[in-house]
Amino acid sequence: MIMPIIRAFIWVMILKIHPSVGFPPDALTGSAAFTKHHAEITRGAIRIAVGRYIKDNNLTLIDDTTDVFDAVKTLFGNDSDGYEKFIEKETDIIENVKDQEKSKEAYIHCNSEQIELAHNHVIKLRKQIAVLAQSTEPDLSLIRKMIGKCIYTIQAFYSGSNWVEMNGDSVYKDFETNDNFDQGKCGFGGSTDTENGFRTAKGGINKDRLDYTYSPHHHLHYKAFYSARKATEQFLIDQDDTGSIGDEIEEVRKACIDIITNVFGTPNAPSNYILVTFNDPVKHMHRLTTSNGLEMISALGNITVDGGFDCPEYAMSGLEKAIELCQEQSTIFFYTDAPAKDEAERDTVINAAEEKHIDLQLFVHNETCGPLRKKRATERTKRDVEPHVYSQVAEGTGGAIYRFNTSLLGELMIQISEEIFPSATAIVDTFELRDGETNQISFPVDSMLNNVKITVIGATSAADVDIESPLGSIMTAVTTSVYFKSPDKVVVSVLYPTTGIYKLLRTGNNYWYANITAQTSVDFHYLMTEEAEDGYFYRISGKPIVGEQYRIYLTVYDLPVGMDASGVRLETNDSPTNNLDITEVAGDFGTTYFVSTTLSSDVVMYFI
Template identity: 30%
Template sequence: MKHLKLFIGYLIILVTLVERSLVSAFPPQSIPQESSTKSHSTINFYGIYLSAHQFLLRHNIVNGTGKPVSQVLDEFFGTDRDSQTNFYLNILKITDHQNIVQKELAGFAHYHVNGEQILTAHNYVRSLRKSLIDLAESGADIDILRERVGQCLYTLQQFYSNTNWVDLHGDTIIKEFGISATLPVSISNLSDEPCSDCPTDLTSLQSGLCKNNTRTTKLTSGYKSKQDVSKPPSNNQGIGKCSHGSQDDTSRLKSATGGIYKGRSSSAHAPHFYLHNEAFEAAKLATVYFLSDENDGLFSHLGIYLTKEVFQIKSKKENKEVKDYSITFVIDVTGSMSDNIAKVIQGAASFVDQIRQSKRIPEKYILVTFSDPVDLEKSRVTNDADEMINWINGLTVSGGGDCPEYSLSGLITGATLSNFNSTIYIYTDAPAKDESRETEVIEILQRKTITPKFRLRNECGSRRKREIGRYKRQSSVYDSIAQATGGDVERFSSSQDLADKVQEDLMSELSFIQSNSSQAISQNNLPSSISIIKWSSTNTNQLTNIEVDNSVDSMRIEINGTSNSSEIHLRNPNGSLVDSGAQDVSLQYSDYLIIFLIESPSKGLWTLENIVSNPLTINITANSSFDISSSLREISFEGFFYPLNGNPVSGEEYVIVVLLENLPANSSISSIVLVDEKGNAVTTTVANLLSVTPNLQYFAKTKIFKQIAGVQIHGQDSTSQQFIRSCKHTINPVDVTLKMKLFIGDLSLSNIEQLEYNITNHGGNNRSLTLDVSDDKGYIVDNRSIHFHISPGESENKLVFIRGTQQSTIVCHPLCDLLAT
């Protein structure tokens, strides 16, 4: 029997859907066949980029006197390419929140400012904006604030695509929309008929014969079929209410025929295509005003700190050095930890907060939570301390049932994700149920020189001593692991003692940082932008190719499985054997580990040969301005790409989108490759250009049948030298999905509301599952554990009923597919 867990946590957004129609505004992303069509992604990039520029100047963070916008941003980020990439990726995150509204709420006119729902849309944005500001003041999660920003900007931008404002006023903006109590414009009423007939055939549209179909100076918007507001019938021949007018809008065939949509530059899709650029300019300027106006802008309400966090206007240049080490917490979240979790949360969050203010901040923060059964284990990695703190503060406990837990599995995951020469802190009250993995744990900790710190609180504190005795031998596993790896084990009789130890660990960590800060990373002198070239596993006499292109300034080759450099042959493009005596080459050694640090490596194909009997694991990174990131997208029925929430379904087609930062001039891209955890290619697909500006993106359509560990992009530089760039990207296809529906609205106090969810078996076998539902507010009023028996291809819809009991409480469920494998 498999278990699905549904947790309704800090913030609830529920779902309602009507029949979907095609995109009715600016498209979600660039359209390769329509290079002149501007998307939400484009509007956001320019709008947020310009807003960040104004923010930096207004607060004297950068001197912008006489400098173009791009130079100001470049000076702010400097050589900190990682932070600059995070800034761009954050814009895409905000765009993803827009895309979700565009896709999931396509049938509701006011989200898109269709159907003359102008005042409704205006007040909706005002309400969202106020809730965003209130949430910011209450210390809400940063991701929630980003979500609200995306929702506000979506409808704000749609105003210029779907109304006749641009027809009347060009690329100017209405500053009051979504902000002020009233709009200083006249709006069409029910009896007005603001449009006249115009042709609907493609030839006429291409000839511009629908240019003069508006006949009013009042503000109006078009009706669109399949939405919740229907177009009223006309009372007079040849005139009537305006239609949206896209090709899927059947209301365009009724008087007044035609439409006023201008969200695309293609006459085949938008009757007012000739106004597309003006609509884009207005939407961009409105975005800048909404965010950064000195009096009304959102930035002024969020304040300097939150603005930096929400929009990732951050750089690591504050005299801090990014060190190649990690901070990892492995935390037991089973039910027996309920007496201890608050203290662990408090201590761990404080730990991270103070570490990020130290002289050397870690390259990444890692959080692993383990439970029972083992497949409930979760792991998360970030280089953003605030994101880590938010994850820690959001921890809750549930499940378990018996005393021992799968702690060693969690430790292995944490060690796998951790950097070399790092420390892992393990918090649990239970012995190890998976003690058989002791040797595996010791091997990986020794290989990566990782020190474990076990912090144990009254093993299964709520259990009877008689039961604890049954697992006394198992608890000694922690001592064995610590002894073999240089770690330590401490046990505590109270939660407060445990919390005090967390602070003691922090002081020890800070002391170590202080004493070693002068050394920092001088040995390899790698700045904060580290690009992954590739990773691989090799056997005896096997060659690994290392492609070094013109953008590589220095290279790090990490070889796990040997500490004897004579057991490997590293050769440069000239075929010469490389050792520590070579110019600009240094070696680092530890148990089962060799690291080559190579400054200014020769461009061309390097090779590394494994000449020993043991398999080796190789990780190759470079200091390079050129890097990539990837996202997995689902394909809508109209062919657009939307964010995939959760896991893909095995065998269905999806899209891998790769964002390229600073691709060297005159380079070409050939393929996108999905690789497994050993670096072996699983799928190789031709790379297709998605967009050039404002971001260079490529995409590939593919079906996924097995676990993927990363994405590579292959190509050639200006000298025809092959290059590879990789990024970590775990993809786990599933055959059972759990989906909940979307609704943006309020949970009325004391009223019972329903959350609808669907479970589907996409596989070829019968599945027996149990859905366990829990929440941290006590709002659920019905069955919390439901059993399913689902045949292949079948779906079942169920409801969870909740009732609010606290005023001004934000509730949410994750908008994602949960899975049973």
């Protein structure tokens, strides 16, 4: 076999000082800007691995000309909120990789003849990840941290051994998958190779940089990069195998209103809304079918509750009617506090849902009065497998069933609905209007915003609020929708707004809190870092400390051609707004900027 022979020729570097030299954790500047680094290797591997998964499983329409790097962005499409959440998880893994650079353990870096220990380290972590991933409620943050530890050491192998010298940019598949290692030695070279008198070793295997005065094998830097990226990609692909219902009605009502307003006027908004209720003795009542989300909000506001915890109710009849009325491939949200009186209609519901490809999201209260097992709901749970009719309907249709209690229902609904109806929302600004202060505030609207929503808390009615565009009041315009949510919330949605400065006008002296959001394809992600002893910047642990200096990285996505970001605004609790100029640096999947600043107060919001 070739592999045992190859293993016999793998040599290990000799280093006496830690932390080791290897790929830098993040991008370098100046003449070293083209040097490859752990962040770039990891992000590229994640995009390739996820992109291949998307293409292999036909998760979205992607033609053969679409680069696998672009598959993730294609999958999310207009859902910039979903894409931002993906980026947050991706960045979390990357920062966990970079954090390993600070480790004093030689085997973490594949240093000091400790490749076998590095191999065993990764094997152990992989087993722990597999166990965690199979638990009923896996700690995803911990899993991402352990994945970061694995990935760092895997990448370090290609910069810290002479595998690339012997085999080019291929992947050594036995590393962190096979138990046997044979070892030799060679001079690593570079500024920390003390075995060679602090001089660059002739023939040393250092290939961490493109600078020949620093890395004797600088000409192999890109091959080491490609090997490390392919090995990381393979690792990620391998991991893929591993009384009162009244309170609940109010929570449902609040969550539904938030869902409707968040997607109102966006490409992801439902094309129609249907409201069906059921109880006992009334089998079902069709209350509304409309394409207007505001009419749905009004209908939800008119629902009243009779009794509570009635045992049982005509749940299957209500589901059957909703399926009959809705369009194909619709999503139905179903809520109940009682068992089904008409369980015999189960198969009728399943067949009807399957015929129209309906996605059923069933919410069942923890404390039903029938044979349903009571179970504490702390967060979104996996599909229930109990042998009652709701579980059978969910199982038979490929839907999902969730246990809920009153306090968690709204949060649970929002979480699930954001996955189904992504809103792609960006915060434009927030304001407070106190008693005695000005009754007018201004905010800008540019050509990148296609739907603006102004939420005012503190208004006693819609008549208290007026909004003016550069063309005058917009409150009665065809593209404006206004609704009042008792007791003190007014929401104004403006489709296709005119570009310019808008004014929000207050009537009276009530305290107002105004939140202004909009739909836009442009989005950004920020990361706060601090400088470590090795001169590199790493993600901070915990909250930033007032008076300390930090570097803030911002990555902006989908900037229109010809447009650029020039600054960032930091909003704080108790100090003046801080406007900072930003500097552009090389980015992988967006335009990246940074700024260094000393915090004078706790930052509560970032604007670009």
